[in-house]
Amino acid sequence: MPRGRLRIYLGAAPGVGKTFAMLSEGARRGVRGTDVVVGFVETHNRPKTAALVEDLEVVPRKLMDYRGATFSELDVDAVIARAPEVALVDELAHTNVPGSRNDKRWQDIEEILEAGIDVISTVNVQHLDSVNDVVEQITGVPQRETVPDEVVRRADQVELIDMTPEALRRRMAHGNIYAPEKVDAALGNYFRVGNLTALRELALLWLADKVDDQLDRYRADHDIRRTWEARERVVVALTGGPEGDTLVRRAARIADRSKGADLLAVHVTRSDGLTDSDPANLTRQRALVESLGGSYHQVAGTNVPDAVLDFARGVNATQLVLGASRRGRVAQLFSRGVGVTTTARSGPIDVHLVTHEEVNQGRRWKALRAAWGVPAKRRKAGFVLAVVLLPLLTIVLSHLRGQVTLASDILIFQAAVIGVALLGGLFPALFAAIAGSLLLNYYFTPPIYRFTVHDPEALFQLVVYVVVGVTVSTIVDMTARKSRQVSQAQTDSQILSTLAGDILRGDADGGRDYSALAAILERLRETYALECVTLLERDPDEPATPVTNRDPDSWIIVATAGGTPCTSPDDGESDILVDDTLALVLRGRALPASDRKVLEAFAAQAAVALRHQRLAEEAEQVRPLAAADKMRTALLNAVSHDLRTPLASAKAAVDSLRSPDVSWSEEDQDELVSTAAESLDRLDRLVANLLDMSRLQAGSLGITAQPVAAEDIVPRALADLEPLESADVETAIPEGLPEMVADPALLERVLVNLIANAVRYNPPEGPVLVTASSHADRLELRVIDRGPGIPHEDRDRVFEPFQRLGDRDNDTGVGLGLALSRGLTEAMGGSISIEETPGGGLTMVVDLPTHRREQAEPAKRAEPADPAASDPAASDSAELAEPNLADPVMLDRVAAWRDRIGHDHDRG
Known part of the structure; x- marks a missing residue:
């Protein structure tokens, strides 16, 4: 079965009309005879949106229970069983209720697509992974629900639903997006003109990148190599010479003339690994390109014009910036140069040849040094060898005249020329070739002792000797120089590679x-x-x-x-x-x-x-300010509601009692006073948490460490809980545990926070269990619940201030409980960790050092009467204090709790 097609409506901000556009498209397709159903749509009580849903078939949602509440989610199985042609599924980045088959709605949509059903969905730009952090910086609001960019990029169609900030704010003011009581806060925070403008630009840029990807794929699939000027792209070619800075700045000015044009720099390295480019210049020019908003690229090739043009065509460049030739006029007579050759082959790409200070300066001295190729000492040795060896050969061969032919004489002199080339390089070899031809002519070519040649064949042999000598000398010298260059390049590469490793480490x-x-x-x-x-x-x-x-x-x-x-x-x-x-x-x-x-x-x-x-x-200096600003923003966002709610409740109760127009009964008065007291107690706890957190961060929290017994501190913590909370808690504290070293008041605060948090997430059919045990010189207090738990990747985040991971039904507290608990525990020398409860749930472990009387009072220590006490292994095992299962009461309590939570993991 072919996979279904995915169409996504991308919005810059909430309220631009994504859902309305999706439903309108569904209605249009339905009128044309397409089988369309609504899989999941959130109307947010907007009348026009709800009216569109009424005309479409809606697949019933799946109801799920979570933390004592009922939620409705997309029923994937029902949609697949219904098998429509098109399914409308809203909110692509939505996080499903824990316990669902998939964590994210986009994963549900993938299953529907695999079933051959087309899907139309919606998503806002702030939910894309790649821009999530940018959106938080702009708006100050973190986005918890995200979707991988690749999911949206794979969509067959992505359509931007756009609206100007002014128009969106008007819609907001008219009550078309949020309820009237939320409008003022929204307009003054998230929906400010600057925020909306930045979000709109993010959406446009992200969609432009997707369009670029689609265009590149289309050109590659259809083997289109000619340039399509859909968007200006300026490529500047860098040789590694000093003129590169001028070229980069010129290319940047050309790109700036076209709003949104891309700037790309490319350097072509030779395929043999040998280069005469200056790495310092390239490093500086790369930094310059990146500072101007461009990108740097490096490609390998033997033919520079072809490599540059291949790169330019590959990125769909419209303009190419090259430097005018540095070669002298004489050199240009023999070769047109890279600039002229590239211009002739560029086709529809505009080429800019930029003049610079190095134009026509040539590479005379550099070329001359390269031509010498060998150190001065070896060149001198080569000339000395030629001056000594050639006369010596002449004398020896003169004595053998008549026994050795002219052809043999020429070959012997040829071998001498090659030897001189190997030692001294090209120029001593050229000297030896010319000097050898003169000696051969004078001493061995008839008529001898004269610089004339009567035999045409002998003349031909001398000419061939000179040509071969020059050719072989050039090749030998070139090979020797290349070998030295390779050796030097390998040495330089090894040094630079080591340098790079040192920088990274x-x-x-x-x-x-x-x-x-x-x-x-x-x-x-x-x-x-x-x-x-x-x-x-x-x-x-x-x-x-x-x-x-x-x-x-x-x-x-x-x-x-x-x-x-x-x-x-x-x-x-x-x-x-x-x-x-x-x-x-x-x-x-x-x-x-x-x-x-x-x-x-x-x-x-x-x-x-x-x-x-x-x-x-500089970043380190700014980081505390950024952290403080982030903390301030989070504090304002959280406290604006959580402090106001209990304060408003208390004020309403007091105002009601003071009202002269109403005669309250004694029961009503008691209820109002109780409401005010509870609200003020809640406000007192919030303020105390905030003050303690500020003291922790400032390092000014006073700690009074002393021995504390677990059997004393746990009941005190339970007494501080709300009556309904403490009723859902059971304890299993074994006797004989060593005392902890902690501040009693702070430890009580820690346990109250942890137990209250466990009760909030624990299902109603089972209690929260508090246990304790000792290991070596540490004592562990465990708060065990059977709630949904926390994903492993989020376990560190729950200890950050103002965090409520996926807490849909919790509208109390500012998210400081766990952060404050960890801070207080660490201040007392302990730690808090998270473990999974066997069979499901979460266990918070408070680890604190123990206080042992036998260490504090060594004089009272006696010899062990029990033989096991003298056994190190037995001593180690005795160190572990577990619940006393010989105690019938303790045994009954632990057994009852275990029966209540079940032990499926044991059976597995």
């Missing part, structure tokens, strides 16, 4: 703790056996001076590795200017020019590490 010396910046400097010092490596920064308080200023007073030491740090660029044998403000100074020995690229890469990475370090320091 922040560790450069046998496990010592280094920051990324310190790791870079230490690795550089060790790699090149330097005495000291120092990163200097120009003093910002000094007057603006050129970066080449060497005055020590103009520089500040940022970081150093090794001995005495350098105070200015003149203090070292080598220095590398990273940018206008930073310089890396090396002291210990002069490094060869061939290491310059790697040193510049170290310097560039040091600059990046310094910036990241400073950003991290």
